[in-house]
Amino acid sequence: MDMTISTVEIRTVSSLQTNCPSARLLAIWRYGLGRVLLLLFALTSASVYAGPVPGPWTALFKGIDLSLGTNSPSIDGNFPELQVVRCVRVDLTDPDVRLFSTLRAPNPISDSRETLTLTVPHFLAQNRLQIACDANFYSANPGGSDPTSEGISCEVFGLQISQGQVISAQTTADASGDPRYSAILFTTNNQATMIFVNSPPGTNTSGIYTAVTGYYPIVSNGVDFSAAAAISYPDPVIDIHGLQPRTAFGLSKDNRYLYLMTIDGRQYGYSDGAVDSETAYWMIQFGAWNAVNMDGGGSTALYMADSTGSPQALNHSSYLPNSGHERYIGSHFGVFAKPLPGFFNDVSELSDDTAATVTWTTLETATTQVQYGPTTNFGSFSTFLPAMVTNHAALLTNLTRATPYYFQIIAKTATDQYVSSNFLFTTTNYVATTSVFDLTNIWTYTTANLDGVNWTAPGYDDSGWLGSGPGLLWVDVSGLPNASIPVPTLTQMPWDPNTGNPYPTYYLRTHFIFTNNLNGVVLLSTDYLDDGAVFYLNGAEIYRLRMSPYPAPISNATLASGYPCSGNATCPDFWSISGDLVTNLLIGDNVLAVEAHNYSAGSPDITFGLAFDYTEPFSSPPQMSISQSNATLAVSWNRGGFTLQQAGSPAGPWTNAPGPVVSSPFMTTNVGSAQYFRLSR
Numbered sequence: 275m276d277m278t279i280s281t282v283e284i285r286t287v288s289s290l291q292t293n294c295p296s297a298r299l300l301a302i303w304r305y306g307l308g309r310v311l312l313l314l315f316a317l318t319s320a321s322v323y324a325g326p327v328p329g330p331w332t333a334l335f336k337g338i339d340l341s342l343g344t345n346s347p348s349i350d351g352n353f354p355e356l357q358v359v360r361c362v363r364v365d366l367t368d369p370d371v372r373l374f375s376t377l378r379a380p381n382p383i384s385d386s387r388e389t390l391t392l393t394v395p396h397f398l399a400q401n402r403l404q405i406a407c408d409a410n411f412y413s414a415n416p417g418g419s420d421p422t423s424e425g426i427s428c429e430v431f432g433l434q435i436s437q438g439q440v441i442s443a444q445t446t447a448d449a450s451g452d453p454r455y456s457a458i459l460f461t462t463n464n465q466a467t468m469i470f471v472n473s474p475p476g477t478n479t480s481g482i483y484t485a486v487t488g489y490y491p492i493v494s495n496g497v498d499f500s501a502a503a504a505i506s507y508p509d510p511v512i513d514i515h516g517l518q519p520r521t522a523f524g525l526s527k528d529n530r531y532l533y534l535m536t537i538d539g540r541q542y543g544y545s546d547g548a549v550d551s552e553t554a555y556w557m558i559q560f561g562a563w564n565a566v567n568m569d570g571g572g573s574t575a576l577y578m579a580d581s582t583g584s585p586q587a588l589n590h591s592s593y594l595p596n597s598g599h600e601r602y603i604g605s606h607f608g609v610f611a612k613p614l615p616g617f618f619n620d621v622s623e624l625s626d627d628t629a630a631t632v633t634w635t636t637l638e639t640a641t642t643q644v645q646y647g648p649t650t651n652f653g654s655f656s657t658f659l660p661a662m663v664t665n666h667a668a669l670l671t672n673l674t675r676a677t678p679y680y681f682q683i684i685a686k687t688a689t690d691q692y693v694s695s696n697f698l699f700t701t702t703n704y705v706a707t708t709s710v711f712d713l714t715n716i717w718t719y720t721t722a723n724l725d726g727v728n729w730t731a732p733g734y735d736d737s738g739w740l741g742s743g744p745g746l747l748w749v750d751v752s753g754l755p756n757a758s759i760p761v762p763t764l765t766q767m768p769w770d771p772n773t774g775n776p777y778p779t780y781y782l783r784t785h786f787i788f789t790n791n792l793n794g795v796v797l798l799s800t801d802y803l804d805d806g807a808v809f810y811l812n813g814a815e816i817y818r819l820r821m822s823p824y825p826a827p828i829s830n831a832t833l834a835s836g837y838p839c840s841g842n843a844t845c846p847d848f849w850s851i852s853g854d855l856v857t858n859l860l861i862g863d864n865v866l867a868v869e870a871h872n873y874s875a876g877s878p879d880i881t882f883g884l885a886f887d888y889t890e891p892f893s894s895p896p897q898m899s900i901s902q903s904n905a906t907l908a909v910s911w912n913r914g915g916f917t918l919q920q921a922g923s924p925a926g927p928w929t930n931a932p933g934p935v936v937s938s939p940f941m942t943t944n945v946g947s948a949q950y951f952r953l954s955r
Contacts, residue, residue: 326353335404340588360576376605383845388428389605394408411489413431414426438483460484486605620635667936705891717882718782730813781868790888803882806820842881922949
């Protein structure tokens, strides 16, 4: 990347904050955007500090290790703060390691709606990762750095790429205010590059599969770089260079290892946090040659998955004790890895809707059986197979659709019995989606105060309401609908002539016909709504959007608790109802009633439109294929939960293939006569 140097200044490190007793020289390179980046120019000796040292590396997963470090100010030569430090080391050369960052939000808007807020443990669980932590700085709307819920639109600061897709580009808008330029980029085979100043328009991202961005560098070429960073990136508002919980990423000298480090803070008597120089010290101790300070503070969180995929905290978050949950953040980083080798290896499940197949290998020949159930108490067993083998497959039956199941493997060798850790999978639910009505559906509406009126009941007479019309329905004191709303605004509603603003609440009703089977139905909503609403199906409340949580009372004067996107209905909300709530759905005529609430008395507009769909389950047959090479026949299928059967003719008799065979593919050389195969459940 080309950069123009406007001035060069040499100063000694003695004028900067540092823990290094050795005299050094620094070159300060000033770049065209008015920001200052300090790069090491010359030094007389490496940084030396008789401080704390990390503990040994402990293997967590294949290619992933963990080390713990502590600092006590009572020990001579240690830092003056209590510190608990954890560092995950990721071997980027391990072929089974894959890197991952936050996915793009639906209907994204650059520099506004790039991702959705999510806690680190939920990010880990949803994406079935083994390691996850916080990454880029971000700003949620509403909420800024501390939004009130998950699923809120976020702008990510600096470059972020996930699975080859640019989630956040290094734009000029990102560069306004405090820049976030220190990018770490990875190719599809995890070759890493660290760019300390990736200023707009940023480096060429061709071939980059994953990327995240931190705030400023703290280690360069194995040397503590933090004093330079403090001058280059002044931050008097939140004192980011002071004592804080920390998240930092680093790379080893040969770029083989990626280091993900957290330092707990703001927890008196346990861990106080760290300043930049201490963060750099720890990074160097763990093995980093280059490192950057990422988002930290209350966002600092480091999690791993247990054998069931459930998130387990590695660090002690400063945010969790007071809120009961990790912070809802807009940028995350995660790692896929395989389990450590043991007696049971290559454990894999292939689930269907009501059955599943589990396969695994063992270090020595053993029997085959799986214990399983909807809780860790299990309750069911697969068929016991006494054959002594090293490649195993078990069929799990009588499962419920769309349900999590725990399982563990039981194996007996000639001398011992082994039981695996618990694992978890979720059965599928094959569904068909059908539209009930779209965004242009016609609604009746009124602005009257209906407090105390049973206006949501199916038999309520709304013929005397103020009007009706197709969505989107809107009111704006300017007399024109918001031009940035991406779908048609078709029906104008009135505003309050006494205030010159919209009424605080608008009431809406519509009818729809449902004629299908109610079993397993899920109702899906897509709405464009500014600002909040309460929804009722046949008189029963089913959902609240940006309103006080149930069962808080809602009245005509109740205001919405938030607003969408940038304050206008420019992006959709998605929500669904299922289970007990769907019992309000009727065969025949149904009434959906909505009260739409404004965010404030002075808000100039309200917008409402909703599309309704439903899904219902169906049975989906698996696909089979047969191929022959010389004298070998291979029968394959694409789903789990089935047993292979064979016959000499289509009329049968059908018998289970010897084994029985419950996993694909099935190989046989016994093809001297015609053979027919089918799958049975």
